[in-house]
Amino acid sequence: MSDLQSELSFAKQGSKQALPTLAHAKIFATSKTYGWDGIYAEVGENQGWHVEDMVPVGHYIAISRDTEDFHFKVRDAAGAWVPVVMKPGSLWIQPAHQPFSFDVQTMARWCGVIVQPAKLKALVGSESAVEPVIGLHDEVLTPVMQAICAEVLRGGSSGRKFAEAMTLVIGTQLLRLFGEANAAPKGGITGRQLRLVADHVDQRIDRDISVEKLAQLVGLSEAHFARAFKQTTGVSPHKYVTERRLERGKRLLADTQDSIAQIALDCGFADQAHFARSFAQHYGSSPSVLRKSIV
Numbered sequence: 013m014s015d016l017q018s019e020l021s022f023a024k025q026g027s028k029q030a031l032p033t034l035a036h037a038k039i040f041a042t043s044k045t046y047g048w049d050g051i052y053a054e055v056g057e058n059q060g061w062h063v064e065d066m067v068p069v070g071h072y073i074a075i076s077r078d079t080e081d082f083h084f085k086v087r088d089a090a091g092a093w094v095p096v097v098m099k100p101g102s103l104w105i106q107p108a109h110q111p112f113s114f115d116v117q118t119m120a121r122w123c124g125v126i127v128q129p130a131k132l133k134a135l136v137g138s139e140s141a142v143e144p145v146i147g148l149h150d151e152v153l154t155p156v157m158q159a160i161c162a163e164v165l166r167g168g169s170s171g172r173k174f175a176e177a178m179t180l181v182i183g184t185q186l187l188r189l190f191g192e193a194n195a196a197p198k199g200g201i202t203g204r205q206l207r208l209v210a211d212h213v214d215q216r217i218d219r220d221i222s223v224e225k226l227a228q229l230v231g232l233s234e235a236h237f238a239r240a241f242k243q244t245t246g247v248s249p250h251k252y253v254t255e256r257r258l259e260r261g262k263r264l265l266a267d268t269q270d271s272i273a274q275i276a277l278d279c280g281f282a283d284q285a286h287f288a289r290s291f292a293q294h295y296g297s298s299p300s301v302l303r304k305s306i307v
Contacts, residue, residue: 050131
């Protein structure tokens with residue numbers, strides 16, 4: 013049994029005093045003795061977690077290490093507790109000093125990171141307008157968090173340069189995802205709007221997702237949204253949704269034994285043939301070829 017204690021720093025809203033909100037968690041490894049500057053990480057698990065109006069003292073990023081969907085509740089802006097789900101390998105991002113309320117009744121397995129905004133600003137030259145997001149799959153942050161988790165578990169053998177490099181990537185990607193703090197968008201959509209779209213798509217990846225609905229989420233007309241979204245991301249909303257479906261499909265091919273037909277449906281494609289055509293166009297090979305190459 014590990015004697016390590018969680019040192020992820022959270023405080024009650026309106027207070028600067030850190031509280032042991034994860035005192036009951038089982039901690040497997042931490043970066044405390046690694047000499048990392050501006051970033052702290054730990055790997056652990058806990059059975060249940062109920063907190064109200066807590067704030068992280070830095071930007072908090074956690075990746076789910078569960079092998080199945082992780083279900084819990086969060087309190088929304090209206091004060092209602094609403095159910096949410098995190099897929100295996102998905103992320104929770106909570107901005108520094110922004111309150112959150114969670115109710116977890118099951119076992120949670122995670123790797124959590126607190127990164128100081130001042131450190132990110134020093135590395136990337138700008139402060140990111142980070143927004144809360146739960147259940148995010150990101151092509152940059154997800155593998156970075158997996159790498160940090162692995163590094164913590166093997167004792168920090170890669171040294172301080174590893175932490176500096178990972179922190180730089182985190183800062184750069186947060187800036188890309190959420191935009192610069194206090195910066196007015198020039199014809200595109202804001203970081204908050206992009207987060208709303210990404211959240212909606214990832215939570216409903218197995219269902220029909222219309223551009224009309226995405227436009228409504230961010231309060232724009234469909235035509236205005238389509239232009240602004242492409243200006244910000246470089247792709248149309250329809251292509252973005254398709255790429256997210258394909259990314260999910262690729263992960264499921266690698267991580268599960270589900271049939272290709274089932275994966276197609278789970279990722280929102282009409283059938284296996286539709287999935288296979290789109291997959292081949294995007295990745296240059298069929299789903300079956302990719303799966304065989306992994307085995």
